[in-house]
Amino acid sequence: MTTARPPQIVAFGGGGFSMEAGNPLLDDYVLSLAGRDRPRVCFLPTASGDADHYVVRFYRMFAAHCEASHVTLFRRERGGGAVEGNLEQHLLRQDVIYVGGGSVVSLLGAWRAHGLDRILKSAWRRGVVLCGLSAGSLCWFSDAVTAFHGAPTVVRGLGLLPHSNCVHYDGEPERRAEYRRFVGDGVRPGYAADDGAALHFVGRELRRVVTSRPRARAFRVEPVGGEVVEQPLPVRYLGDAQRDLAVA
Amino acid sequence: MSTRDLLRGDPQILAMGGGGFTMEPDNPALDDYVLSLVRVAEPRILFLPTASGDPTAQITSFYARFARRASAAHLSLFRRHGSARALADILLEQDVIYVGGGSMRNLLAIWQAHELDALLVEAWRRGIVLAGLSAGAMCWFAGGITRSAGPPEVIEGIGLLPGSFTVHADGEPERLPVWLEAVRSGVLPGGWAADDGVGLLFSGTRMVRVVSSRPGAAALRVDVVGGELVRHRIEPELLFAERGPGGRPVPDDVRELRELRQAMRRG
Numbered sequence: 001m002t003t004a005r006p007p008q009i010v011a012f013g014g015g016g017f018s019m020e021a022g023n024p025l026l027d028d029y030v031l032s033l034a035g036r037d038r039p040r041v042c043f044l045p046t047a048s049g050d051a052d053h054y055v056v057r058f059y060r061m062f063a064a065h066c067e068a069s070h071v072t073l074f075r076r077e078r079g080g081g082a083v084e085g086n087l088e089q090h091l092l093r094q095d096v097i098y099v100g101g102g103s104v105v106s107l108l109g110a111w112r113a114h115g116l117d118r119i120l121k122s123a124w125r126r127g128v129v130l131c132g133l134s135a136g137s138l139c140w141f142s143d144a145v146t147a148f149h150g151a152p153t154v155v156r157g158l159g160l161l162p163h164s165n166c167v168h169y170d171g172e173p174e175r176r177a178e179y180r181r182f183v184g185d186g187v188r189p190g191y192a193a194d195d196g197a198a199l200h201f202v203g204r205e206l207r208r209v210v211t212s213r214p215r216a217r218a219f220r221v222e223p224v225g226g227e228v229v230e231q232p233l234p235v236r237y238l239g240d241a242q243r244d245l246a247v248a
Numbered sequence: 249m250s251t252r253d254l255l256r257g258d259p260q261i262l263a264m265g266g267g268g269f270t271m272e273p274d275n276p277a278l279d280d281y282v283l284s285l286v287r288v289a290e291p292r293i294l295f296l297p298t299a300s301g302d303p304t305a306q307i308t309s310f311y312a313r314f315a316r317r318a319s320a321a322h323l324s325l326f327r328r329h330g331s332a333r334a335l336a337d338i339l340l341e342q343d344v345i346y347v348g349g350g351s352m353r354n355l356l357a358i359w360q361a362h363e364l365d366a367l368l369v370e371a372w373r374r375g376i377v378l379a380g381l382s383a384g385a386m387c388w389f390a391g392g393i394t395r396s397a398g399p400p401e402v403i404e405g406i407g408l409l410p411g412s413f414t415v416h417a418d419g420e421p422e423r424l425p426v427w428l429e430a431v432r433s434g435v436l437p438g439g440w441a442a443d444d445g446v447g448l449l450f451s452g453t454r455m456v457r458v459v460s461s462r463p464g465a466a467a468l469r470v471d472v473v474g475g476e477l478v479r480h481r482i483e484p485e486l487l488f489a490e491r492g493p494g495g496r497p498v499p500d501d502v503r504e505l506r507e508l509r510q511a512m513r514r515g
Contacts, residue, residue: 049327106298149335149362
């Protein structure tokens, strides 16, 4: 490792290559944090059950300009192009670890079974940029609001970020009300992000919010004087700085 | 209590060393046998493809095999199933719960994360037939041999059935020595090894029958007696494969007759 890098997490409310085909703004933002021409990017598709089509789309997006790899936890005996042997060694060598969407409950269960929770914590401490969307955002927080398997519920995440998190905030109207209710009932305060909005944390603090869509938003949700308040956060639309890349 | 509940018998588990629709697309013998364990006319069967991460191909083959034979559904823990129904409601209304193969380590960890393991024990107690192959078979025992991390290694199961179980004894022979050593050294209790195509039927916790979809396949019982491994080969009953060994498709008239019969049963 050349210079000490701070722990960083970029948590997408939704977006990136798997949700915004043709709009690379969020993914490019993450890669820019690696500070390297050909960053090493490893994909963890665990939350989707290591879906083949997801892995293929990852390589389509990243293989040309990154050292791209992926880890499968379902077919470790068969390889199939995934990382083999010592997962820890491989993951700690990365510049970026990219976590796909799906079920956060299944994701956390499978990670714990393979010791990935511990490995990812040490990768984070060493300055490997952790990012992901949806389940790949929720997993980093202490409390995660998920509606993946029916009614919204709160599950415990890895707790690298001592906040709560709610994703796809613009997706379903009931999610907003539920999140605020949870925070009112004692779930720790936290952050909500729309599809196309990403929360960039340095250490445990929110550094900035970037978006791939002009109207995407993010919020701080916390109790203020007995009432749960949803405070819109300032955002930076990445398309402004890179007008030539913006899609209509 | 519904009529369905009253028709349920003792707890039953069919543990397959391999076989069924995911491994034997042209041979329905074991899957037909699974359905024969149920007393109701139009059985409800639920597929859990968790151990493989809910791949579409497995789910498609499940419906191809069971959609005409039963009221078939699957439960995904990786994709939205668009239902707000509690997992308990979905599981406990079934007649058969069929667990696919894959990574046993992931299977158990993900079930635990969703608290499905406790529900499956409850389903078993109520007489809902549990069936499965490979990881989906070993999971019910005290332990087995998994390749979840690559090389074969010992893994603990849910423990509904006493003894250990190892699978694909003929198809993946590298598991067998690891299992024998684990039994010999006492890491795993004595138990069974099953070839692909072989199913062990348990009534309660007692092994009552060994069946096979393939001639020549067998099961092995292994115990430690006085520090030595004692092996005992079990010849299974060969199940009648409706399509014959050549895997010929069912003729149209036979299929039509079956459908008619099913429709009449449904009333």
